[in-house]
Amino acid sequence: MKKQFNRMKQLANQTVGRAEKTEVLSDDLLQIERRMELVRLVSHNAHKRLVTCLQGHIGTEAEKRHKKLPLTALSQAMQDGGSQLGEESLIGKMMDVCGEAESRLASELMQHEVQLVRDILEPLNQLAEVDIPNILRQRKQLAKLVLDYDSARARWLQASKSIHFSTNYQATVAKVETLKDEMDEALNKVEMCKDQLSADMYNFSSKEGDYARYYVILVEAQADYHRRSLAALEGVLPTIQAQNDSWMEKPAYGTALEEHLKRSNREIALPLEACVMMLLETGMKEEGLFRIAAGASKLKKLKAALDCSTSQLEEFYSDPHAVAGALKSYLRELPEPLMTFALYDEWTQASNVSDPDRRLQALWVACDGLPKNHKANFRYLVKFLAKLAQDSEVNKMTPSNIAIVLGPNLLWSKTEGTLAEMAAATSVHVVAIIEPIIQHADWFFPDDVDFNVSGMFVAMTPEPDPGPFERRRPGSLVEGDTPRKDRYLSYPRSSPCPSPGLSIYPRTLTRQESRGAAAVSALYVVADESITVKETPAGEQEQPMPLPS
Known part of the structure; x- marks a missing residue:
């Protein structure tokens, strides 16, 4: 409470000009501080707008995100229609094939959005809502410590001036020493906080290229997504032209x-x-x-x-x-x-x-x-x-x-x-x-x-007792049991x-x-x-x- 009172008193004196204010940050650090606040604002706005571009819901699992996509609903409707028409109908075959293509597009979109969240949205949110605010909080903490130092210094100077007029010289000298220790401790805290803040601010400034890279990654990811989506669509055309080959299932043996x-x-x-x-x-x-x-x-x-x-x-x-x-x-x-x-x-x-x-x-x-x-x-x-x-x-x-x-x-x-x-x-x-x-x-x-x-596998029921020359598969259930x-x-x-x-x-x-x-x-x-x-x-x-x- 006393420290808070001294801090408020010092701030009031500095506001009306009765006390000096110690400046601990250099001009380049003050410039970085101003740019940092602006970067936080624009990063927050970019994050907010990019979120609105996503069709899926952030924070949900990949499978649930995939199910909620409009392309997934379209794919499901087309495939259901193909199933109803059957393989004997050309329209049914094409609906099934094209429905699979739409499902692939939905998967590509889901993967694209997952990549955007991982590589862009989360880093931007970290920058705008965590990293920069942490540095700004350190800046406020430094300002408080500077006030504590200025207050302790002012009280030490005042006690030092009154030492010659004191009737109790030894008590006054002891008080001056105590205030000197308090001032030195406050100065030490200021220096430690200043060093940490300066390191974080210079680190932020040095990483500006990395932060700018987020927007390059966005454009590259969009280009890659559209290329993959185009490839998915082009992959349907040969399937349509060669239906026999498209419906042949590749064997499991010998396949990766x-x-x-x-x-x-x-x-x-x-x-x-x-x-x-x-x-x-x-x-x-x-x-x-x-x-x-x-x-x-x-x-x-x-x-x-x-x-x-x-x-x-x-x-x-x-x-x-x-x-x-x-x-x-x-x-x-x-x-x-x-x-x-x-x-x-x-x-x-x-x-x-x-x-x-x-x-x-x-x-x-x-x-x-x-x-x-x-x-x-x-x-x-x-x-x-x-x-x-x-x-x-x-x-x-x-x-x-x-x-x-x-x-x-x-x-x-x-x-x-x-x-x-x-x-x-x-x-x-x-x-x-x-x-x-x-x-x-x-x-x-x-x-x-x-x-x-x-x-897809169920326990087999017992078979009748075979003849002496027939090999019988041992039964797995007795009468009345149910598969477990x-x-x-x-x-x-x-x-x-x-x-x-x-x-x-x-x-x-x-x-x-x-x-x-x-x-x-x-x-x-x-x-x-x-x-x-x-x-x-x-x-x-x-x-x-x-x-x-």
């Missing part, structure tokens, strides 16, 4: 993962999800899964069925080895491995780390560097493989065996050579990479996985079903535990070459691999 997911609007590749769902029904207890080769004709038929996205897959449930072979083929025929060429060196370097804990950490870093779609599909596959390894005592597929037979289909180098040569060069590293990831799947990917992610979605959720081995709100962490497993009690002699196929692998006998104990803290 990103392209397949984008075209099919899926999170998990169709062959991967379909094969996993079929194996969950009939293959988890099958001995030598992924190791024993399937019949060539059945495998070819299943791959063709998955390529055309047929839902008639019931006949393949009875042959888990064909399903496993189809899954291996999909992974092997990807133009880029699921674990990517770009991270090949990181994966191999991580596998060479001698310390188990650090190796796991290095593998986690490499895994975290996977592109979003690759990581999601890799997580889905690893969770399934970990679930498969839980039945290793029956199916003989331990994490080590799985890594041996499936690893070369997940990661290979970009160097030239046959698949067998690349697999041989990579196999040692791949096993050291894949095996610990499967063993500690719940540490690498803590969340549960709904294997029926698309919702959570039957396809992956849970850690330590708990069959996690409690709500609890995090599940895997315990430390020994390799002996994961491999089962018996020795396994495995024959598997990589690039049509047979390789025999002998596993460690059950009597030889191995040290457990501790999880990183």
Whole structure:
């Protein structure tokens, strides 16, 4: 209260001219201050007008923003009309094709507006509503500190003049010293605030080119948006001229993962999800899964069925080895491995780390560097493989065996050579990479996985008991039961079903535990070459691999 009173008194004296006012800012800083206020005003106005140009709503999620666009409504109306008219009507076909084009335009507009918000609106708002106001608040704080200093200085000067006329010399001298200390402290605060303010103001002035760049980015983004929109429209014309080609769906096998997911609007590749769902029904207890080769004709038929996205897959449930072979083929025929060429060196370097804990950490870093779609599909596959390894005592597929037979289909180098040569060069590293990831799947990917992610698969009802020479797919339900979605959720081995709100962490497993009690002699196929692998006998104990803290 006393400091406030002294400050008001000093301000009043300076206003009427009875006291001097200390100027702490140089002329160039005062000029920057004036320009800064003007920049704040024009930036605020530009931000406000640009917001009105957007068709979507700021702050909403991309999907909701997309649904609210007028182009999305037009696209939906055209596609609905095409569906009503049917493919036998040329108008219906054109409405469907053009509706898709309008949807692409809506997506481009949504992406364009998201870019405007991210690259222009948010920086402008930060500048006009945060950065400049913070500097101006510092300027006001400096003015208060200067008033405190002027007040303390005036009181010190007055006390110094009256020291010779005081009757109590020692008390007066002590008061003068106290006022001198107060003045020095106030001056120190002024200098500190002035230095910070000067640095911020000079920093603002030096970034004027960056602030001007926002408007250049706006024009560049608009130009890019219109080019992409034009390309989207021009892409419709060849489709109209060649209807047969436009309606042919590109197979999933041999197609890049990103392209397949984008075209099919899926999170998990169709062959991967379909094969996993079929194996969950009939293959988890099958001995030598992924190791024993399937019949060539059945495998070819299943791959063709998955390529055309047929839902008639019931006949393949009875042959888990064909399903496993189809899954291996999909992974092997990807133009880029699921674990990517770009991270090949990181994966191999991580596998060479001698310390188990650090190796796991290095593998986690490499895994975290996977592109979003690759990581999601890799997580889905690893969770399934970990679930498969839980039945290793029956199916003989331990994490080590799985890594041996499936690893070369997940990661290979970009160097030239046959698949067998690349697999041989990579196999040692791949096993050291894949095996610990499967063993500690719940540490690498803590969340549960709904294997029926698309919702298009349902549990099969039991079939009648077949004859002695007919192989029967094991039933998944008993009479009166209803399919449960959570039957396809992956849970850690330590708990069959996690409690709500609890995090599940895997315990430390020994390799002996994961491999089962018996020795396994495995024959598997990589690039049509047979390789025999002998596993460690059950009597030889191995040290457990501790999880990183």
